Amino acid sequence: MLIAILLQVSDWAIFFGRFHPVLVHLPIGFLLLAALLEMGRRSGKIAVSDSTIAFVLLWSALGATLACVAGYLLSLGGGYEEQLLNDHKWQGIWVAILAWVAWLVKSERFADKVPFGPLFYVPALGIATLLTMLAGHKGGSLTHGDGYLTQYTPEPFRGLAGLPPRAEEITELKPIANVEQALVYQDIVQPILNVRCVQCHNASKQKGGLRMDGLDKLMKGGENGAVFVVGKGAESELVKRCLLPLEDDKHMPPKGKTQLTNAQIDLLSWWIDQGAPADKKVAELQVNEAIKPALATLSKGGQEPESTEGSQSAVLSLQVPAPDAKAVESLKKVNLLVMPLAQGQNLVEVSAVNAPSLADGQVALLAPLSEQVVWLKLGRTQVTDAAMAEVAKLKNLNKLHLEHTAITDAGLKKLTNLSYLEYLNLIGTKVTDAGLKELAALKGLKSVYIWQSAVSDSGIVALRKARPNLEIINGLDETAVAAFLKAGEVPPTPEVPAKDKKQ
Known part of the structure; x- marks a missing residue:
């Protein structure tokens, strides 16, 4: 029953099959050891008994057999080039067969029962050792791609072996x-x-x-x-x-x-x-x-590009629990993207780039991830001031995009307790000088983008007086563009003044 289950594509088959890379090293090591012991004994360099070599060969044969079985189970999962897989399989099978032959001839129990046994011993051991190397080459190609073992062959050996010139390896985008x-x-x-x-x-x-x-x-x-x-x-x-x-x-x-x-x-x-x-x-x-x-x-x-708010932010060193899987799934159902900031971290970015119809009620889905959400992109969605009460619950929020939304001064008042907030994008909103004044309470805020909003020059002057170190971007001069790009954005094309349109 168990054998029948294993011989079919199943979780059990793949489970045992994945032990193939572990088991395959057993016959490799023992076969090479047996070959070295035999050469040492025949050359008179070492003194070793036939029973010792036979013991090593027994484990070689057992290991090769187990590796063949596991390899077959692994192959049931598919995804391998057929001819390459077939070559590797039969080379492995012949390694097992020849290892058993070598053991039978060498063992004290069966040596006398194998006709012409000594004639088969050396060829069996030698061919099994050679096939082990060839099968290893094929296995490397199956796992890592064709030509894996010869990929880095240097010159002049590459030319002498008849290998083509090494292709340029592409590991990063140009x-x-x-x-x-x-x-x-x-x-x-x-x-x-x-x-x-x-x-x-x-x-x-x-x-x-x-x-x-x-x-x-x-x-x-x-x-x-x-x-x-x-x-x-x-x-x-x-x-x-x-x-x-x-x-x-x-x-x-x-x-x-x-x-x-x-x-x-x-x-x-x-x-x-x-x-x-x-x-x-x-x-x-x-x-x-x-x-x-x-x-x-x-x-x-x-x-x-590195962002000023992300690369040096203390929030990125916080240790928080893993995001709730059901909560993440709920966000994805409304087309929100949920992405980890880095490997090994539970902090995430949530983006509405694919959810332009996102409304206030759906923002409440973020609540179970109040500790994990660090970057939030709600730009160009249907959110209003009402949603900011839910956003304010994201206590570790570090970067917030609200560009081209219906956010007003009333919404900003609800964000003043976000102690980790360093970046705020208010481009194209209806925020005025009164709302900008509220930002002075955000002591951790480093950058705010407010062009195409209702903020006046006097409001900007007042905020700069209250927060001298706060970067306020309200135009498309060369410095602002550079800062905006560094934050990972592409600035929109500014509207042409009416007097210029007539020209």
Whole structure:
């Protein structure tokens, strides 16, 4: 019964199969030890009995057999190139068979019962040792990609072995000089996939039956179907898997691998929203304010700029409980993105970039994560002053985006107890001098963005007098633009004055 269950694709089979990398080292070590002992004995360098070598060979044969069984169970999970897997499997099986032959010939109990046993012993041991190395090479290729063991062969040995010149290894995105003219798939999407996903989804290793080394392969999907829904980035598995909690078994890339940045996830989602085109340039697609910060990172090789409020903030050193899984799921159901700030931390960023219809009532869903939410992006949503009572409960809030919302002075009054708040974006709101005055009570506040609001110059002067070290950005001069970009944003184009429009 148990054997029948194991021979089928099941959690039990995969569970035992994943011990293959552990078990496979047993025959490798013992076979090499047996070969060395035999060479030492025959050369007269060491004195070792046949029974000792036979004991080592027995464990070699047992280990090889167990490794074969575990390897087969692991292969049931799929995702491997068929020919490479087949070669590795049969090499492993022959290692086990030859190890048993060598043991039978060497053992005192069976040596006399094997016809012409001594003739088979040395070839069996030698071939088994050689096949162990070949099988190891194939196993490395299955796990890490074709040519894994020879990838870094230096010259002149590379040329002597007939290996092709080493291809340039791409581990990070290259800066794009002219983002507007970049081909979205070729220059942005595929490079992101190459450095974060292709290692496990290529020609020789197809985890989940999925290849991501070309658009045609990506569109085919994997064992679970399509990985993206054209026009619906937030509903696509390609995006959803990246946004799952890091501890979730379905999170991609897996825990321990370098993760996609928030900007890279935004770019993938935007490309899908725009129809997943194969040959369109950035300038030919709709570029909204939400995606501009992500596009801005491409000129720096996709690296998200450091923010003044995040990189030196004391809040990032806080130890808080893990976010409640049900609460996170509730937020995702209203299209809010919930992303960890860094590996090993329970602090999160919540973004409404995909939820423009978010209203006051839905903001209450943040309450169970009052300790974990550090960055909150509610810009361009339907929230009003009423929602600020819920926002004020987020006691560790460090960065708050309220740009282009209906927030007024009344809403700001509710935020004065947020002791960790350092960054506040009020661009395009109806906040006036009275509301700006309330910000003086936020002693931790470092930067506030207020252009296109109802704040006057006199109100700014009054706040600067009360808070000399507070950075107040109310225009698009060169210094303000630089500061805004450093905070991870792309400033909107200012309105042209009426007198200029007539020219």
